[in-house]
Amino acid sequence: MRALGFVYWKDIFFPHIESNQANAPIIFVLQTTLVLWGVTQIGKRFYHFIDHNKEMQQLLHENSSQLHLISEQNKALTDVTYMMWHFLGMIPLALVVGLIYIKARRLVPIMIVHYIMDVMTVVGVLTLSLQPSP
Structure with a gap:
């Protein structure tokens, strides 16, 4: 061809x-x-x-402060005592929420407190993120 x-x-x-x-x-x-x-x-x-x-x-190179924060969080997650403290720290809260539910027999107060805790978490994260990094 x-x-x-x-x-x-x-x-x-x-x-x-x-x-x-x-x-x-x-x-x-x-x-x-x-x-x-x-x-x-x-x-x-x-x-x-x-x-x-x-x-x-x-x-x-530009995000070295974020990399440092991530490495510190990874170190904290590998620490067994830190993880146990977070786990055991939730037990009293769970007991208090259970007692409130047994006494009130309504979920509305628990929902309101949970909403307030969520808003406070958002405010805490925002204030920490708006602070200048060292």
């Missing part, structure tokens, strides 16, 4: 090649085109990887 360029533009693109010899140069052109396309794709992917890596390094 002859290539379209050889059939229509033989005098322009292939002036010194006979019809019976045309298949070999066309195959070489196609192979070279395929190899060069592959090399450019690899280069493009590598460039994006390097560029993305520089951006990530810059973001990590």
